[in-house]
Amino acid sequence: MKRTRVLLVVLCSILTIRGHAQAPSDLMYPFQESSLGGFVKSERGAVLEGVVVRAKQPASYIAYNVVSDAQGKYRFPVLKPGQYVVEIARADGLESDKQNVAIRAGQEMRADFALRPPKVMEEQMTSVDWLLNIPGTPEQVDLVNDNCIHCHTGMPLKFRFDKESWAKIIRLMLGTRIHSAQWGMASRSAADAKPNRELPGFEEKVQAIAEYMSQVRGPNPIDLSKAKILPRPTGKSTRVMYTEYTIPYPNAELHDIAVEPKSGMVWWTDWRNPSIGRLDPVTEEFKFWETPVPPGKEEVHPGAQEVDFDAEGNLWTSYSWTGGVMMFNPKTEKFFSWMFPDQNPRRLMNSTFDPKRNRMWFGTDDYYGKDEGGVYDVKTGEYKVFPKFPAYGEVTDSEGNHYGMLRGSRGSGPMSHIGRIDAETMERVDYPTPTPNAFPRRGDHDSKDRIWFAEYNVDQIGMFDPKSRKITEWKIPVPMATPYGTGVDRKTDMVWVQLYRPDRIVRLNPGTSELTQYYLPERHIMARSPRGDIRSRMDHQIVWLGTLPRYGNGKLIKIETW
Amino acid sequence: MNCWGRLVRSLGLCAVVFLLGLSLTAQAQSRASLSERAEKGKEIFQDYCYLCHDRASERVKPLGPSLNGLFKRQTLIVGKPVNEANVAEVIKTGPTPGMPAFRHALSDQEIGDVIEFLKTK
Numbered sequence: 001m002k003r004t005r006v007l008l009v010v011l012c013s014i015l016t017i018r019g020h021a022q023a024p025s026d027l028m029y030p031f032q033e034s035s036l037g038g039f040v041k042s043e044r045g046a047v048l049e050g051v052v053v054r055a056k057q058p059a060s061y062i063a064y065n066v067v068s069d070a071q072g073k074y075r076f077p078v079l080k081p082g083q084y085v086v087e088i089a090r091a092d093g094l095e096s097d098k099q100n101v102a103i104r105a106g107q108e109m110r111a112d113f114a115l116r117p118p119k120v121m122e123e124q125m126t127s128v129d130w131l132l133n134i135p136g137t138p139e140q141v142d143l144v145n146d147n148c149i150h151c152h153t154g155m156p157l158k159f160r161f162d163k164e165s166w167a168k169i170i171r172l173m174l175g176t177r178i179h180s181a182q183w184g185m186a187s188r189s190a191a192d193a194k195p196n197r198e199l200p201g202f203e204e205k206v207q208a209i210a211e212y213m214s215q216v217r218g219p220n221p222i223d224l225s226k227a228k229i230l231p232r233p234t235g236k237s238t239r240v241m242y243t244e245y246t247i248p249y250p251n252a253e254l255h256d257i258a259v260e261p262k263s264g265m266v267w268w269t270d271w272r273n274p275s276i277g278r279l280d281p282v283t284e285e286f287k288f289w290e291t292p293v294p295p296g297k298e299e300v301h302p303g304a305q306e307v308d309f310d311a312e313g314n315l316w317t318s319y320s321w322t323g324g325v326m327m328f329n330p331k332t333e334k335f336f337s338w339m340f341p342d343q344n345p346r347r348l349m350n351s352t353f354d355p356k357r358n359r360m361w362f363g364t365d366d367y368y369g370k371d372e373g374g375v376y377d378v379k380t381g382e383y384k385v386f387p388k389f390p391a392y393g394e395v396t397d398s399e400g401n402h403y404g405m406l407r408g409s410r411g412s413g414p415m416s417h418i419g420r421i422d423a424e425t426m427e428r429v430d431y432p433t434p435t436p437n438a439f440p441r442r443g444d445h446d447s448k449d450r451i452w453f454a455e456y457n458v459d460q461i462g463m464f465d466p467k468s469r470k471i472t473e474w475k476i477p478v479p480m481a482t483p484y485g486t487g488v489d490r491k492t493d494m495v496w497v498q499l500y501r502p503d504r505i506v507r508l509n510p511g512t513s514e515l516t517q518y519y520l521p522e523r524h525i526m527a528r529s530p531r532g533d534i535r536s537r538m539d540h541q542i543v544w545l546g547t548l549p550r551y552g553n554g555k556l557i558k559i560e561t562w
Numbered sequence: 563m564n565c566w567g568r569l570v571r572s573l574g575l576c577a578v579v580f581l582l583g584l585s586l587t588a589q590a591q592s593r594a595s596l597s598e599r600a601e602k603g604k605e606i607f608q609d610y611c612y613l614c615h616d617r618a619s620e621r622v623k624p625l626g627p628s629l630n631g632l633f634k635r636q637t638l639i640v641g642k643p644v645n646e647a648n649v650a651e652v653i654k655t656g657p658t659p660g661m662p663a664f665r666h667a668l669s670d671q672e673i674g675d676v677i678e679f680l681k682t683k
Binding site: 172 | 608662
């Protein structure tokens with residue numbers, strides 16, 4: 001009897017869950033069948049290639065996106081039956097549009113679009129499009145580019161204020177040092193940091209930016225209807241599908257993600273909230289946990305950045321804002337945390353884990369001019385600090401050798417180097433980038449332990465070869481490409497780099513030097529480093545991306561190309 | 563109990579589990595439901611207001627005052643009574659040293675949507 005009851009309960013449960021879940025095999029390329037397709041054209045009937053079309057059930061946390069081909073045709077795989085909103089997710093420079101479509105089992109529904117010029121161009125453009133088209137002197141454009149867009153990407157495009165109101169906002173922003181994060185909020189100046197607003201020339205700078213912003217985003221709109229928009233990626237770039245998973249708690253700002261190499265689970269850290277979480281890519285179920293307060297450091301807690309795994313599958317990350325190391329055991333769901341033995345308030349802006357030696361490499365922030373790099377073995381308590389190691393991004397290769405993407409800053413002076421620290425000897429050697437002032441940002445290693453990194457200032461991808469000790473660079477053919485997050489899909493050794501201002505991602509084939517651009521499915525989403533999926537293969541590549549968007553909630557995005 | 567009886571009992575148990583699930587889902591949906599205007603206002607609040615007036619302000623020190631329970635208060639920070647017209651005026655004019663004037667950023671309709679959402683907080 002017990003067995004009958006158990007069987008029936010399990011059967012009921014399966015039926016209930018099936019009602020909510022997508023059969024994942026339906027979404028694998030090539031799509032044998034389709035639930036929805038159509039054509040995207042201009043209002044005058046011209047074919048529009050490269051337009052991203054999204055289909056989402058209103059109450060679902062999952063959205064599917066495909067791209068129109070050279071005939072303007074788009075085609076989704078089999079979707080669960082039900083009511084969907086089908087919308088134009090990205091067609092930069094054109095008005096978005098949407099339709100309600102009822103998907104029925106066994107049928108291919110059709111929804112065609114005829115896109116018009118936008119009512120408000122600023123709502124349909126990226127930061128690059130805006131910066132390339134707004135009137136003003138190069139110095140004025142740089143004021144906004146350097147002071148606002150670096151952190152806020154396209155946020156200024158959303159607002160229109162008079163000069164007085166812009167001045168209030170800019171005074172707040174320029175006068176705020178982001179020294180920590182308190183539950184999703186930027187906090188005010190730290191006690192030991194000089195507030196920016198006391199620095200000479202502060203108010204003059206505020207007024208200069210406010211004056212310009214009130215001209216280009218002020219009470220009277222400027223005419224950008226003839227703006228030149230970057231062309232849409234076409235050809236091979238349309239063979240892509242994006243599946244977006246909205247994070248299940250409010251105001252999520254994912255900073256880094258990692259795919260656990262054995263289970264394929266996709267894990268994330270949150271920059272501003274003390275949460276880590278994971279998505280099971282097969283069942284599409286989320287689970288997340290609140291991280292514990294680090295010992296003796298209650299005053300500043302939230303947020304972490306890079307995430308790695310040890311040989312047992314334990315997750316390792318750092319307390320970005322407090323300093324300290326955290327481990328999470330997914331089997332027992334227990335956290336363990338350690339502070340530095342000297343309790344120094346090091347803020348770990350980045351970290352990587354050496355699974356061979358079970359030790360954490362870290363880099364401190366430059367806001368206080370420390371710019372230290374180092375390594376910490378939490379089990380023995382031993383740690384070593386390398387002064388003037390201003391790493392924006394860090395990579396530890398499969399042998400445990402450590403690399404810092406070194407850039408100039410207040411504490412260390414001008415640098416544009418890849419710093420290598422040998423795992424055994426701890427000898428440090430810095431290698432300059434061939435292009436000066438390249439600003440190496442995030443990086444990753446490939447299956448041959450070559451180090452790939454984004455050169456943010458010069459729109460290039462760099463690679464350090466540990467055998468020849470030489471750096472090679474590739475130019476990205478997009479204006480203001482500002483490459484940032486970098487990841488290598490080590491199943492294929494394809495290099496994926498997220499482009500910050502154009503809201504795109506580019507794939508470099510190191511064997512052929514071919515660069516393929518893809519739209520990201522949303523503008524202003526501030527993605528970070530991509531990571532490869534364990535099921536990725538050359539004819540069906542899969543990478544993941546985490547986002548900390550300016551509008552809406554953070555997402556995990558699965559990108560599949562073929 | 564014979565086999566048929568056991569099956570009926572088991573099916574009954576399944577039905578209870580299923581109905582309990584439906585009931586919990588319905589309760590959750592009921593708690594989360596907002597009017598259409600308040601729903602739009604919530605989206606606008608997230609984009610325009612959240613950074614300074616975070617809703618989860620029990621755990622943070624917001625840059626501006628919390629707006630939880632605003633319409634249960636007697637007066638606004640500017641000293642005027644809390645009502646729709648005065649809240650709309652504050653949003654439009656930004657009367658405090660830290661708050662910008664949203665009259666060029668949001669339409670009257672959008673400000674009304676935000677107010678509908680603020681009433682639910």
